Amino acid sequence: MRLSLFNRLQLRPTAPALSMLRSSISLVQNAGYKIYSKPKKVARKIPVSPPSLLPANTHPIIYITDQLKKDLDPTGWRRKLFERSSDICVKPGDVIRVLFRGESRDAFTGTIMGIKRAGLDTSVRLRSEVAQVGIELSVKVYSTSVENFEFISRATKRARRAKLYYLRPDERK
């Protein structure tokens, strides 16, 4: 008790105008000096952060991919054509036609050699023979330059492979 009192002693000459100090007097006057104790400091309240704009349980990349997909494919027809679980899904071996936006690019008809599934970068590789010259075209499914896909025919027999690179001519011969 004595030690704490000694620590709190702040010896100052009497100042009648300082009413604020007078209110914090905790000890009796002694020898013409008023003994003051420091006013107790009230801890400042720490403000609470507002919640983040992004939803809590989804990864931002997944959330943004979904948002971008909604802009690029509002009705979801691109997704239905290339999603494995969909009933109208295209499979390797099927023949489809790609229609491009604008008059500069012609439509391309070809056999599906393979589908690479990578979210927004999902692409389909088509092979066609034009004037005895083999042409392959890789088309980004979600691209804005693609206007439409037309389904021409289903494969006669289910391809036993996901990627039909064997359709390419043998270079050894």
Place this chain on the structure above:
Amino acid sequence: MRPISALLRRPALSSIVFSSRRCLFSTTVSAREEAMPISRSITVMQPPPDARILSRAERPLPVLFNSQEAALSRKQLAGRTGVLAIKKGMQAYYEENGTRVPVTVLVVDRVQVTHVKTSTKEGYFAVQVGAGARNPRNMTKAVIGHLTKNAIPPKAKIAEFRVRDESGLLPVGTPITVDFFKEGQYVDARGIGKGKGYSGVMKRFGFSGLPASHGVSASHRSAGSTGQSQDPGRVLKGKKMSGRMGGEHVTTQNVKVVKVMPEIGVILVKGPVPGPKEGWVSIQDAIKKEDP
């Protein structure tokens, strides 16, 4: 501008010439001059009415080349403050015309101005910005107090953005949203690049190494020679050798803002940006492009 004292000491040169010419040649005006007088306009600089010769102590000192004020005027800085963002990864973005743009996803999370630095007090203009949220139990009281005194919640990251002059300063507490940047503008992206660890001389400095065959024994990726012979007789300081690479501060300039998504506080910028995923990236207007 020359000081007044110089003007008072040396009268205008033209006035001397005029008076002497008058003495040397005929004073009569020729007939041609009378018909078509040639205007001899001589400007004599008159000192202002309150002019007086300044003492040496009163004369204004020139701004020193190596003073803070001179340095401030020479610096190439952005006009506006920047923003702190977290790099979340990369994605593909398809523009309306069919172009595919590789974009980096940058999340701008709860960014607020926490402090402002001025030329009078700190010697330069800067805006200190805080982003994210952090548990105050994991922060020092000094940092908590610095934020709480302006009613700002505890932030995960605080960084400073230098600006050109006071027009770029913002009031403390102002929230900065993703709308601060416009689609199509250019920004500089700053971050601490990915660390590569202890890397060899081929990766670190692009050395060619040694041939893969023809008798080379166990030193295909080495640096080869590291100096000359008896003179200097030592390896010079700064010789490029293997060592720790990466983990340094990197700035990528002129990164284009492809899309701004204000509802979720996300900016998509074209191309890569320094740092790993979940790393902090400072984004500010490009200093080498016009102000947006």
